[in-house]
Amino acid sequence: MTLTRRGLAAGLGMALAMPALATRALAQGPAWPSRTLRIVVPFPPGGSTDSLARRLAEKLTATLGQTVVVENRPGAGGTVGADLVAKSAPDGHTLLMGVTGSNAIAGSLFRNLPYDPANSFAPVSRVVSAPLILVVNKDQPIQDLAGFIAAAKSANGGLTYATPGNGTSMHLTGVMFGQAAKVELTHVPYRGSAQALTDLIGGQVQSSFADFLVALPQVRAGALRPLAVTSPTRHALLPQVPTMAEAGLPGFAATSWQGLFAPAGTPAPVLAKLHAEVARAMASPEIKDSFAAQGFTVEATTPAEFDAFIRAEVAKWAVVVREGRISLD
Numbered sequence: 001m002t003l004t005r006r007g008l009a010a011g012l013g014m015a016l017a018m019p020a021l022a023t024r025a026l027a028q029g030p031a032w033p034s035r036t037l038r039i040v041v042p043f044p045p046g047g048s049t050d051s052l053a054r055r056l057a058e059k060l061t062a063t064l065g066q067t068v069v070v071e072n073r074p075g076a077g078g079t080v081g082a083d084l085v086a087k088s089a090p091d092g093h094t095l096l097m098g099v100t101g102s103n104a105i106a107g108s109l110f111r112n113l114p115y116d117p118a119n120s121f122a123p124v125s126r127v128v129s130a131p132l133i134l135v136v137n138k139d140q141p142i143q144d145l146a147g148f149i150a151a152a153k154s155a156n157g158g159l160t161y162a163t164p165g166n167g168t169s170m171h172l173t174g175v176m177f178g179q180a181a182k183v184e185l186t187h188v189p190y191r192g193s194a195q196a197l198t199d200l201i202g203g204q205v206q207s208s209f210a211d212f213l214v215a216l217p218q219v220r221a222g223a224l225r226p227l228a229v230t231s232p233t234r235h236a237l238l239p240q241v242p243t244m245a246e247a248g249l250p251g252f253a254a255t256s257w258q259g260l261f262a263p264a265g266t267p268a269p270v271l272a273k274l275h276a277e278v279a280r281a282m283a284s285p286e287i288k289d290s291f292a293a294q295g296f297t298v299e300a301t302t303p304a305e306f307d308a309f310i311r312a313e314v315a316k317w318a319v320v321v322r323e324g325r326i327s328l329d
Contacts, residue, residue, distance in 0.1 A: 042081025
């Protein structure tokens with residue numbers, strides 16, 4: 001058999017290209033996703049984090065070609081579920097719907113935290129944010145923020161506020177409120193927003209710096225009385241409710257946010273594809289319109305933007321924890 005000059009050149013070119021193609025294929029790794037994905041929610045079913053994760057899982061299942069399931073792993077203000085994801089294989093198949101508490105506050109609050117909020121995760125995207133609402137049971141005589149502060153001073157530490165757990169943004173917003181208003185409140189932690197609101201409505205606790213999505217229906221139904229929102233401006237869905245700054249605490253502002261994380265070390269191509277699909281899902285009317293109607297700002301920040309935001313949040317809440325001399329270890 002004889003080889004033409006053109007055939008010999010082609011064969012030689014292919015031979016030389018083979019190592020480069022093999023190296024590129026190796027770098028890209030196996031196709032993703034190759035099996036079922038799970039989004040770990042570090043709270044019980046029924047809260048806004050769980051609701052958001054389930055809606056997102058539905059959209060991702062339809063676009064990724066693999067089933068996406070939600071797994072609830074509550075405990076320790078969201079840190080149990082966050083730690084599970086931090087220690088999972090960085091292959092893009094185990095994700096965390098993280099929140100302010102688990103992925104910003106916890107690093108300062110728990111001295112023996114088994115993960116680093118800023119470095120144990122690969123941020124994918126912040127997906128929603130919202131203010132909190134300071135609410136009281138409708139049977140409380142408190143009518144406004146000034147009345148709440150006066151009641152707190154009279155109670156000398158006995159006025160209670162419920163939250164979804166130790167270390168959550170709701171917990172630390174209460175601490176920050178106490179610092180700003182120069183009052184002492186008694187924190188009553190639960191294992192999720194749903195139970196905290198149930199006991200607030202039932203009168204077992206007196207107040208809450210509540211998750212907007214969970215509290216809004218109860219405010220509209222008249223079961224809870226809103227006193228102020230924690231955003232810098234009034235919220236469009238509750239225009240009659242003043243901001244903390246308007247009601248007597250100048251400069252007071254705090255937001256609760258939620259975002260998707262992968263374990264640190266997840267390959268960049270996987271993160272890029274995941275971010276693109278998450279951004280597409282959050283822009284869909286089924287999610288965007290639904291969550292906007294419930295009071296959330298719906299967004300899809302880039303991984304780099306989310307990473308910078310996380311580091312700023314870690315620094316901000318570290319000041320609140322330090323000045324409040326709080327530790328949960």
